[in-house]
Amino acid sequence: MAARLVFLGRLEELAGSGGADFALDAPLDWTALVARLSDEYSPELADLISSDRVKVALNGALVADKQGIMLSNGDEIAFLPPVSGG
Amino acid sequence: MAARLVFLGRLEELAGSGGADFALDAPLDWTALVARLSDEYSPELADLISSDRVKVALNGALVADKQGIMLSNGDEIAFLPPVSGG
Amino acid sequence: MSDVRLLAAPFDPAEELRAFTAAHIVAGGIVSFLGQVREGGGVEALELKHYDPLTLPAMQDLAVRVRDRWVLDGLLVIHRSGVMAVGEPIVLVAAAARHRRDAFAAADFAMDHLKSESWFWKREKVAGEWRWIEPRAQDFEDIGRW
Amino acid sequence: MSDVRLLAAPFDPAEELRAFTAAHIVAGGIVSFLGQVREGGGVEALELKHYDPLTLPAMQDLAVRVRDRWVLDGLLVIHRSGVMAVGEPIVLVAAAARHRRDAFAAADFAMDHLKSESWFWKREKVAGEWRWIEPRAQDFEDIGRW
Numbered sequence: 131m132a133a134r135l136v137f138l139g140r141l142e143e144l145a146g147s148g149g150a151d152f153a154l155d156a157p158l159d160w161t162a163l164v165a166r167l168s169d170e171y172s173p174e175l176a177d178l179i180s181s182d183r184v185k186v187a188l189n190g191a192l193v194a195d196k197q198g199i200m201l202s203n204g205d206e207i208a209f210l211p212p213v214s215g216g
Numbered sequence: 217m218a219a220r221l222v223f224l225g226r227l228e229e230l231a232g233s234g235g236a237d238f239a240l241d242a243p244l245d246w247t248a249l250v251a252r253l254s255d256e257y258s259p260e261l262a263d264l265i266s267s268d269r270v271k272v273a274l275n276g277a278l279v280a281d282k283q284g285i286m287l288s289n290g291d292e293i294a295f296l297p298p299v300s301g302g
Numbered sequence: 303m304s305d306v307r308l309l310a311a312p313f314d315p316a317e318e319l320r321a322f323t324a325a326h327i328v329a330g331g332i333v334s335f336l337g338q339v340r341e342g343g344g345v346e347a348l349e350l351k352h353y354d355p356l357t358l359p360a361m362q363d364l365a366v367r368v369r370d371r372w373v374l375d376g377l378l379v380i381h382r383s384g385v386m387a388v389g390e391p392i393v394l395v396a397a398a399a400r401h402r403r404d405a406f407a408a409a410d411f412a413m414d415h416l417k418s419e420s421w422f423w424k425r426e427k428v429a430g431e432w433r434w435i436e437p438r439a440q441d442f443e444d445i446g447r448w
Numbered sequence: 449m450s451d452v453r454l455l456a457a458p459f460d461p462a463e464e465l466r467a468f469t470a471a472h473i474v475a476g477g478i479v480s481f482l483g484q485v486r487e488g489g490g491v492e493a494l495e496l497k498h499y500d501p502l503t504l505p506a507m508q509d510l511a512v513r514v515r516d517r518w519v520l521d522g523l524l525v526i527h528r529s530g531v532m533a534v535g536e537p538i539v540l541v542a543a544a545a546r547h548r549r550d551a552f553a554a555a556d557f558a559m560d561h562l563k564s565e566s567w568f569w570k571r572e573k574v575a576g577e578w579r580w581i582e583p584r585a586q587d588f589e590d591i592g593r594w
Binding site for chain 4: 315317319331334342400444
Binding site: 222224225226228229234273275276277278294296297298299300 | 502566581583584
């Protein structure tokens with residue numbers, strides 16, 4: 131049972147990789163997810179991901195209110211810092 | 217003894233050619249020049265050339281006040297209707 | 303109608319423009335913007351990361367918005383992802399229109415939005431070290447014009 | 449610094465842009481405008497007449513004004529004279545700059561001034577008959593923006 135984490139931009143560097151599988155026993159709400167990220171990666175990464183500047187996409191669709199996310203087995207969750215494109 | 221006339225744009229059509237030699241016995245002022253053009257080409261061409269919309273270049277330089285022109289042997293005078301370029 | 307591509311490998315902007323121009327002979331004017339990895343500041347390479355589920359769909363949405371806003375005969379949007387060397391093209395936008403103003407405005411608008419809103423993250427290699435580039439205030443000023 | 453040409457024979461805009469881009473690798477962005485003889489309205493050919501003593505010097509003066517007004521790495525202005533078939537390029541303007549806004553504004557300004565102020569007279573061949581083209585009110589509106 132796992133979800134997929136995707137770290138874009140500077141978050142990749144902080145997370146140590148652009149993506150990782152993330153073991154789940156049961157669906158995780160946003161607060162629990164951030165707590166797990168703080169433990170398994172770093173409080174800094176968790177803080178950044180909690181900030182308004184980082185957007186979240188769940189299964190390829192942008193999430194308007196990330197507080198309402200429930201992460202389940204098989205999901206892909208992407209953390210999107212401010213873009214700096216082109 | 218001759219000057220060179222150059223007709224640009226639609227004036228070329230009215231004049232029947234893009235350029236012509238123009239016999240001169242003595243320097244011609246603007247009024248005399250327009251009268252000669254009216255006789256040798258057409259009153260319509262002379263009217264157009266007199267209008268504010270047609271600019272004049274004498275020996276390759278734009279003339280600010282065409283009324284002050286004195287056309288002499290060896291000169292090139294160009295009549296420049298409004299541009300419609302590019 | 304629009305040609306929108308996200309490429310992982312180098313492309314030839316001159317040939318792309320040649321083909322685009324030939325395909326839009328009814329257009330009197332074609333405005334293009336080419337962004338390339340510029341030489342200077344010790345930059346050795348540039349990398350753009352994208353996120354597959356979002357990046358190309360957002361570029362396609364942008365193309366639709368541009369086509370809705372201006373009367374164009376054609377619109378081309380090509381954007382690189384991956385690692386690029388100095389001098390390599392990053393982005394090519396071209397707008398073909400009967401009226402020059404439409405072509406200029408459409409290309410300008412598309413670039414402002416690609417720069418500030420597209421799902422790309424950029425890092426540069428300087429003196430052998432990669433560093434992430436933060437968004438520029440100028441990009442938000444640019445987009446505020448529209 | 450600027451490359452300003454008045455040509456009596458066809459040119460290849462794609463190759464011109466390729467060379468211009470390669471010559472300005474310090475520029476992050478290149479904006480170009482290509483005007484071509486558009487297909488439509490029964491137009492079979494287009495002719496531009498110029499006046500040697502004025503036309504190229506005025507194009508060169510315009511390039512100087514553009515360079516004074518915006519920070520550019522390079523400026524290319526190529527304009528045809530003579531008879532052109534449908535699909536043939538008429539004018540190519542390209543501006544290379546570190547900053548995108550400068551490149552867009554410079555190319556746009558150059559085109560507005562080329563269209564409304566340059567010493568070219570245009571006629572079109574429709575159904576075998578040549579007819580002179582009068583200046584368009586739009587050209588004067590365009591130039592009034594600056």
